[in-house]
Amino acid sequence: MAASAYSFYSTLVLQPLRTPKSSTAVSLKTPTFTCTSLANSNPKPSKRPTMDAQKSKGKYRRKSSHGTSRRSALKKTFNQEQVSFTAPISDDPIVAIIGGGMSGLICGLNLEKRGVRSTVFDTGIHGLGGRMGTRVVNPQPLIFDHAAQFFTVNDSRFGELVDAWLDKGLVREWHGTLGELEVGGQFVPFPSAPPRYVGVNGMRPLADSLLSQASMVNVVRPSWISKLEPFNGMWHLSENGEPRGKFDAIVVAHNGKCANRLLSTSGLPLIAKQMKRLELSSIWALLAAFEDPLPLRGSAAIPFEGAFVKGVDCVSWMANNTKKLYSSQGSGPHCWTFFSTAAYAKRNKVPQENIPTATVEKVKRAMLEGVEAALGLSKGSLQKPVYTRVQLWGAALPTNTPSIPYIFDPLGRAGICGDWLLGSNIEAAALSGMALANHIADYFQSGGAPAEEFAVGLHKDFQPLEGHDIGQFPGLESEKKMNEVQAYQLTV
Numbered sequence: 001m002a003a004s005a006y007s008f009y010s011t012l013v014l015q016p017l018r019t020p021k022s023s024t025a026v027s028l029k030t031p032t033f034t035c036t037s038l039a040n041s042n043p044k045p046s047k048r049p050t051m052d053a054q055k056s057k058g059k060y061r062r063k064s065s066h067g068t069s070r071r072s073a074l075k076k077t078f079n080q081e082q083v084s085f086t087a088p089i090s091d092d093p094i095v096a097i098i099g100g101g102m103s104g105l106i107c108g109l110n111l112e113k114r115g116v117r118s119t120v121f122d123t124g125i126h127g128l129g130g131r132m133g134t135r136v137v138n139p140q141p142l143i144f145d146h147a148a149q150f151f152t153v154n155d156s157r158f159g160e161l162v163d164a165w166l167d168k169g170l171v172r173e174w175h176g177t178l179g180e181l182e183v184g185g186q187f188v189p190f191p192s193a194p195p196r197y198v199g200v201n202g203m204r205p206l207a208d209s210l211l212s213q214a215s216m217v218n219v220v221r222p223s224w225i226s227k228l229e230p231f232n233g234m235w236h237l238s239e240n241g242e243p244r245g246k247f248d249a250i251v252v253a254h255n256g257k258c259a260n261r262l263l264s265t266s267g268l269p270l271i272a273k274q275m276k277r278l279e280l281s282s283i284w285a286l287l288a289a290f291e292d293p294l295p296l297r298g299s300a301a302i303p304f305e306g307a308f309v310k311g312v313d314c315v316s317w318m319a320n321n322t323k324k325l326y327s328s329q330g331s332g333p334h335c336w337t338f339f340s341t342a343a344y345a346k347r348n349k350v351p352q353e354n355i356p357t358a359t360v361e362k363v364k365r366a367m368l369e370g371v372e373a374a375l376g377l378s379k380g381s382l383q384k385p386v387y388t389r390v391q392l393w394g395a396a397l398p399t400n401t402p403s404i405p406y407i408f409d410p411l412g413r414a415g416i417c418g419d420w421l422l423g424s425n426i427e428a429a430a431l432s433g434m435a436l437a438n439h440i441a442d443y444f445q446s447g448g449a450p451a452e453e454f455a456v457g458l459h460k461d462f463q464p465l466e467g468h469d470i471g472q473f474p475g476l477e478s479e480k481k482m483n484e485v486q487a488y489q490l491t492v
């Protein structure tokens with residue numbers, strides 16, 4: 001075990017991948033990074049003993065910038081030297097968690113349970129939660145969960161967490177009918193088990209409440225961490241040149257382009273390489289409010305609240321968010337969240353930050369036509385929505401996974417957590433954050449044990465991920481499908 005971990009570091013980490021040179025001597029060099037002045041960099045100076053006292057033996061050298069093109073970023077990812085922290089772990093370490101989605105928040109909470117302080121940085125302008133987004137449009141108000149819609153529980157550790165949220169009134173069971181809607185309006189309901197849960201008042205309020213009682217987790221938001229620099233035994237974080245503090249270890253709790261860019265010059269080539277293997281789908285979201293209830297016909301006359309749509313090219317999911325979140329509300333606009341299929345979004349992908357108006361109109365038209373087709377309505381008969389908003393989730397859901405709860409690089413004192421490590425849902429994100437927190441706490445407790453004992457997932461292969469276009473919901477299948485599975489099991 002020890003030999004294999006070190007041999008990996010010696011052959012892949014210390015040398016640029018393009019220069020295959022058989023190295024036997026493991027001389028972990030200090031990295032060469034550009035760095036701005038980091039004096040007084042903690043946002044809130046800690047009264048605890050300063051960690052500056054514990055410096056790594058390495059020298060800090062300045063290196064010129066490589067520019068920012070994609071090719072150059074790729075080159076940097078694979079050519080960068082591995083950072084290796086040698087300073088002893090401080091008595092009161094602090095971890096930077098970059099990303100305040102479910103995985104990052106749960107990581108912070110679990111670090112606190114283990115007595116470790118952390119700071120969560122998140123870009124969210126309106127709140128925490130990442131892909132647990134809720135949009136409230138005043139003055140009516142209209143309300144939409146515009147990413148995660150609901151979740152199920154499969155793992156008992158996540159179950160304990162959800163029980164605590166139920167006790168605190170942060171989540172509740174969604175009793176509305178869910179099922180599959182076949183093009184033409186044929187609706188097949190799911191059985192009521194397994195239970196599905198929603199955030200009371202939406203998913204974002206759930207995320208925003210998770211840290212409300214935490215005393216050892218600091219939140220900095222909105223904050224977009226743009227640089228990670230190892231220096232004098234600590235990670236120094238900055239946002240567009242502004243220092244954001246120094247930390248004993250870092251957790252990257254986000255993925256996609258942002259993470260790839262951040263990691264491309266971080267001195268964490270193994271982590272960067274694993275992150276780059278992740279593939280993500282895109283999904284268009286159409287939020288639409290209708291004055292009247294949608295006209296459900298035929299077998300779709302069952303008043304469902306959520307449906308996985310089948311047989312429609314551009315719609316994979318629809319849910320009545322008003323019914324889901326305010327079930328007692330009798331009148332007023334009906335807020336529906338519609339999601340495209342991943343295939344449709346792939347064919348109609350544009351830069352997420354700058355969506356052309358023509359594309360917005362095209363996607364809206366196509367998706368509303370898709371809804372009509374799904375419900376079995378004649379073309380053009382769907383009532384005009386009183387409010388619409390189109391949004392592209394450019395990095396929506398993982399389509400491959402290493403199937404490991406987290407990745408940790410002990411030499412670089414850096415880890416990754418997120419849904420994609422285990423699957424594609426809120427539960428996977430929570431379990432990942434939980435597991436990484438425990439691992440980091442164990443690592444700290446060990447006082448920086450030999451690296452090979454704590455290296456996790458740095459070379460793990462990825463497999464394709466199965467599931468719905470909006471994630472995995474274990475055990476949630478139509479009775480028809482469950483009967484088919486049962487029949488299959490009986491015949492084999």
Ligand SMILES: Cc1cc2nc3c(=O)[nH]c(=O)nc-3n(C[C@H](O)[C@H](O)[C@H](O)COP(=O)(O)OP(=O)(O)OC[C@H]3O[C@@H](n4cnc5c(N)ncnc54)[C@H](O)[C@@H]3O)c2cc1C
Pocket residue numbers: 098099100101102103104121122123124128129130131132146147148149150151152223224225226253254255258259262283285339393395396397417418419420424425426427429470471
């Ligand atoms: C359209 C859609 C529908 C979905 N539906 C469901 C569903 O019904 N049920 C379900 O269980 N799951 C669903 N999911 C999946 C679910 O939302 C995710 O699995 C889960 O929320 C992922 O959490 P995470 O912490 O891994 O990542 P994220 O939620 O993506 O959190 C990452 C956070 O990091 C922040 N960040 C990124 N870069 C930086 C930076 N440089 N500095 C600071 N912060 C940064 C981001 O802004 C974000 O807030 C859906 C996802 C999508 C897109």
